[in-house]
Amino acid sequence: MNPSAGALFWAYLQVGLSGFGGANAWARRMLVEKRGWLTDAQYAERLGLGQALPGPNAMNTAIIVGHGFAGVAGAAAAVLGLFGGPLVILAGLAGLYDAYGAHPMVRGALAGVASAAAGMMLGTGIKMARKSYPTALMWGIGALVLALALWRVPLPWIVLGLAPFGVFAAWLERR
Amino acid sequence: MSDLLALMAGLASLSVIAVGGGSAVIADMHRLIVDEHGWMDDAQFARAYALAQAAPGPNVLVVGVFGWHVAGPVGLLSATLAMCGPAAIMALGFAMFRARVAGAAWLRVAERGLVPVALGLVMASALLLGQAALATWGAMPLVGVAVTAATAGFVAMTKRSPLWMLGAGAILGAILLG
Structure with a gap:
């Protein structure tokens, strides 16, 4: 069953508001685990498109997911939900942070959140890799993408350079 | 302006x-x-x-x-x-x-083919973010590693909200570094 624009707005509002450390892990949790609107493989495909398109990938993915379920209204609802809450919070934080950002306890808490957020992304990646059933060649391409990105090769080169090999692997899998 | x-x-x-x-x-x-x-x-x-x-x-x-x-x-x-x-x-x-x-068949192949790129980039940004966070732990970088590893395991193996681990990380950081 396809969710309505309103349902997409509420789902993405929660994604945006809980999206500490980046929204992609939270979007997967909402769309795949909580609502069951997409499978892991389907979410990974849409995230891949969102990354291949220029611009913020959480937003691109939200537009593709929203449009797929409820057309232009769905895309607009998803993006408004994703950005609406966090913009309000950020406006509040920006003022507070100027006043308290240097306090050691605030710094310590931010360090803890940053380390945990990295672990959250890592755990989400592991889950998605396990459940989207890549072939051996796809594992290899994913590992190469990982290595090049860690080596600080510019992201557009990695995406444009390795996407054709990924598509080739998908074509082999289909045959 | x-x-x-x-x-x-x-x-x-x-x-x-x-x-x-x-x-x-x-x-x-x-x-x-x-x-x-x-x-x-x-x-x-x-x-x-x-x-x-x-x-x-x-x-x-x-x-x-x-x-x-x-x-x-x-x-x-x-x-x-x-x-x-x-x-x-x-x-x-x-x-x-x-x-x-x-x-269209070619679209399905193209979308499936982007999955390894997407997953590789997710993992890489996670590791780079985790590494950058280590510097903020001062003399206790191993605590940062432990928080990252524990959260990764928690998220990969349970369906519970990651907020538990983010909150625990924040409290641990505030106590140890505050």
């Missing part, structure tokens, strides 16, 4: 080349904001980035903090719109095209 327009123009042009996401152009943002216009110094830029990482929402909202710094609340909204608008229009155009060719 002219500062805000210059910031918006700079961000809008980065928006359409940021393949791989906003973090692909963080170095270009640094050049725009610190080197070219001097709106922030290095430390302010790094703090703005840390704030946007810690706040909820897409990481691209760091441009909102830049906008806030240049022109207050109006700057926050304008900068976010400049960074997201052009890319959003392109993504919507693609989504409409995708709907028109829905079900």
Whole structure:
């Protein structure tokens, strides 16, 4: 069953508001685990498109997911939900942070959140890799993408350079 | 005012080349904001980035903090719109095209083929973010490693909300470093 624009707005509002450390892990949790609107493989495909398109990938993915379920209204609802809450919070934080950002306890808490957020992304990646059933060649391409990105090769080169090999692997899998 | 327009123009042009996401152009943002216009110094830029990482929402909202710094609340909204608008229009155009060719075999192959790229990039940004966070733990980098590893295991093996681990990390950091 396809969710309505309103349902997409509420789902993405929660994604945006809980999206500490980046929204992609939270979007997967909402769309795949909580609502069951997409499978892991389907979410990974849409995230891949969102990354291949220029611009913020959480937003691109939200537009593709929203449009797929409820057309232009769905895309607009998803993006408004994703950005609406966090913009309000950020406006509040920006003022507070100027006043308290240097306090050691605030710094310590931010360090803890940053380390945990990295672990959250890592755990989400592991889950998605396990459940989207890549072939051996796809594992290899994913590992190469990982290595090049860690080596600080510019992201557009990695995406444009390795996407054709990924598509080739998908074509082999289909045959 | 002219500062805000210059910031918006700079961000809008980065928006359409940021393949791989906003973090692909963080170095270009640094050049725009610190080197070219001097709106922030290095430390302010790094703090703005840390704030946007810690706040909820897409990481691209760091441009909102830049906008806030240049022109207050109006700057926050304008900068976010400049960074997201052009890319959003392109993504919507693609989504409409995708709907028109829905079900085509070549599209299914292309989408499946992007999965390994997507997963590789997710893992890489996780590791780079975790590594950057280690510096903020001062003399206790191993605690940072432990928090990252424990959260990864928690998220990979349970369906419980990651907020538990983010909260635990925040409390641990506040106690140990505070």
